[in-house]
Amino acid sequence: MSQERIVRIERDILSKNNAFARENRAGFARDRIFALNFVSSPGSGKTSLLVKTIEALKSRLEVSVIEGDQQTSNDAERIRATGARAIQINTGKGCHLDAHMVGHAVETLAPAPGSALFIENVGNLVCPAAFDLGEAHKVVVLSVTEGEDKPLKYPDMFAAADLMLLNKADLLPHLDFDVGACLANALRVNPRLQTLTVSARTGEGLAAFVAWIEASAARAGAAAKLPA
Amino acid sequence: MSQERIVRIERDILSKNNAFARENRAGFARDRIFALNFVSSPGSGKTSLLVKTIEALKSRLEVSVIEGDQQTSNDAERIRATGARAIQINTGKGCHLDAHMVGHAVETLAPAPGSALFIENVGNLVCPAAFDLGEAHKVVVLSVTEGEDKPLKYPDMFAAADLMLLNKADLLPHLDFDVGACLANALRVNPRLQTLTVSARTGEGLAAFVAWIEASAARAGAAAKLPA
Numbered sequence: 339m340s341q342e343r344i345v346r347i348e349r350d351i352l353s354k355n356n357a358f359a360r361e362n363r364a365g366f367a368r369d370r371i372f373a374l375n376f377v378s379s380p381g382s383g384k385t386s387l388l389v390k391t392i393e394a395l396k397s398r399l400e401v402s403v404i405e406g407d408q409q410t411s412n413d414a415e416r417i418r419a420t421g422a423r424a425i426q427i428n429t430g431k432g433c434h435l436d437a438h439m440v441g442h443a444v445e446t447l448a449p450a451p452g453s454a455l456f457i458e459n460v461g462n463l464v465c466p467a468a469f470d471l472g473e474a475h476k477v478v479v480l481s482v483t484e485g486e487d488k489p490l491k492y493p494d495m496f497a498a499a500d501l502m503l504l505n506k507a508d509l510l511p512h513l514d515f516d517v518g519a520c521l522a523n524a525l526r527v528n529p530r531l532q533t534l535t536v537s538a539r540t541g542e543g544l545a546a547f548v549a550w551i552e553a554s555a556a557r558a559g560a561a562a563k564l565p566a
Numbered sequence: 567m568s569q570e571r572i573v574r575i576e577r578d579i580l581s582k583n584n585a586f587a588r589e590n591r592a593g594f595a596r597d598r599i600f601a602l603n604f605v606s607s608p609g610s611g612k613t614s615l616l617v618k619t620i621e622a623l624k625s626r627l628e629v630s631v632i633e634g635d636q637q638t639s640n641d642a643e644r645i646r647a648t649g650a651r652a653i654q655i656n657t658g659k660g661c662h663l664d665a666h667m668v669g670h671a672v673e674t675l676a677p678a679p680g681s682a683l684f685i686e687n688v689g690n691l692v693c694p695a696a697f698d699l700g701e702a703h704k705v706v707v708l709s710v711t712e713g714e715d716k717p718l719k720y721p722d723m724f725a726a727a728d729l730m731l732l733n734k735a736d737l738l739p740h741l742d743f744d745v746g747a748c749l750a751n752a753l754r755v756n757p758r759l760q761t762l763t764v765s766a767r768t769g770e771g772l773a774a775f776v777a778w779i780e781a782s783a784a785r786a787g788a789a790a791k792l793p794a
Contacts, residue, residue, distance in 0.1 A: 344579075347575060351572075379607045379608040379609055379689065379712075380607040380691050380712055380716055380719070380720060381607055381709070381711060381712025381713045381716055407719050408692060408719060408720055408721065408722070409718060409719055409720075409721050410715070410718050410719050412715060412718070412719070431692075431696070431722065432692075433661065433690070433692035433693050460692065461607065461691065461719070461720075462661070462690055462691070462692055462693075463608045463689065463690070464636060464659075464660075464661035464688065464690055464693070465661050465690075465692070465693070468659070481609070481711065483609060483709065483711040483734065483737070484607075484608055484609025485609045487638070487640060488608055488609055490637060490638050490640070491608070491635050491636060491637055491638050491640070491689070492608060492636055492637075492689075493636070493637050494636070494659065506711065509711070509737065509740060509741075512737060512740045513737075
């Protein structure tokens with residue numbers, strides 16, 4: 339198959355995806371649903387971070403979750419243990435979620451108007467960068483065990499994200515990891531990227547992340563729950 | 567685009583890749599070159615591991631390296647600092663190396679007959695699983711910071727590998743990571759998988775890995791260098 343034909347096919351796939359993403363985005367706007375698309379390497383700690391974030395948010399903002407993985411429904415089960423509703427998409431051979439899959443999952447999940455929707459993508463720093471799911475923001479999670487150079491090596495993902503969570507900060511004393519160099523690399527790729535250093539294990543930085551979500555959700559019209 | 571058409575296109579791409587992989591494999595057999603294809607998540611520590619392995623091997627077995635990354639040539643430079651020859655392939659938007667790219671890199675690199683060739687794939691636990699490069703073995707590197715569940719969530723990769731290196735063992739005292747559970751998960755997916763626990767930082771387990779390479783290379787006809 340010629341390189342040109344592959345490029346044309348890729349363009350067809352992306353343009354079809356973008357049409358579905360526009361539909362998702364219109365539905366989210368209509369129902370004031372604040373959708374975040376969490377992307378990262380495998381094992382960056384996305385699910386643990388989502389569990390802790392939902393625990394911290396749930397009295398104030400309803401959250402439901404779409405989980406993407408090649409196989410298993412372990413992550414959806416971990417999310418459900420918080421009381422949040424979750425649906426698992428298994429992509430099989432697929433290396434990313436697409437907007438069509440997400441549209442179907444949203445129909446089934448039926449998130450409440452004014453709520454937040456967290457989409458946890460397949461662990462992969464390449465393919466999910468190209469696929470808009472209709473989200474308000476991509477949030478890229480990078481763990482400090484992965485090395486400072488990842489934003490330079492996978493620039494498309496860091497360019498596509500609006501927020502970077504630098505996770506597993508509790509391990510910094512045991513690593514040769516230069517936080518300043520990592521942030522500088524990320525900002526070289528995307529000067530508008532916001533960054534927060536967090537630890538799902540110790541809770542460090544989670545209050546700041548929760549505040550970011552509440553402020554961004556409020557701007558999108560997703561209402562914080564009134565205190566009971 | 568219909569699902570059927572996508573499946574047909576994927577089959578075309580893979581069958582074309584397999585033809586190039588067969589050519590690479592025939593060339594490696596002719597020249598007694600022992601090729602390993604290293605696959606993992608981003609940030610599992612593949613390059614550090616290769617640097618240490620080349621240092622330990624270089625008096626006995628000549629090694630050259632093909633480095634795959636979306637962007638940057640940092641990894642090839644790190645390899646060259648050991649004295650080994652290395653060539654960098656930047657895949658741009660691509661999420662894996664393919665056999666055609668590797669064939670061209672081999673022409674340029676021209677590894678010596680009887681030597682070893684290490685191919686470091688793009689960090690990605692999904693896409694590289696499907697692409698044979700003509701290697702003798704896929705070696706999957708999993709770091710202990712990534713969680714015990716990765717073999718179950720990315721089964722294609724662990725099924726395609728012959729050896730798993732469980733890396734960053736030096737961090738085990740600081741993590742809630744169950745080595746036994748991880749190995750059990752890996753063996754559920756691939757009962758024939760061999761496993762070694764290593765640390766590129768402390769050198770733990772590297773002697774065993776080097777011994778595995780030398781024994782496997784000798785079976786493939788790649789000669790150990792004679793002592794000077």
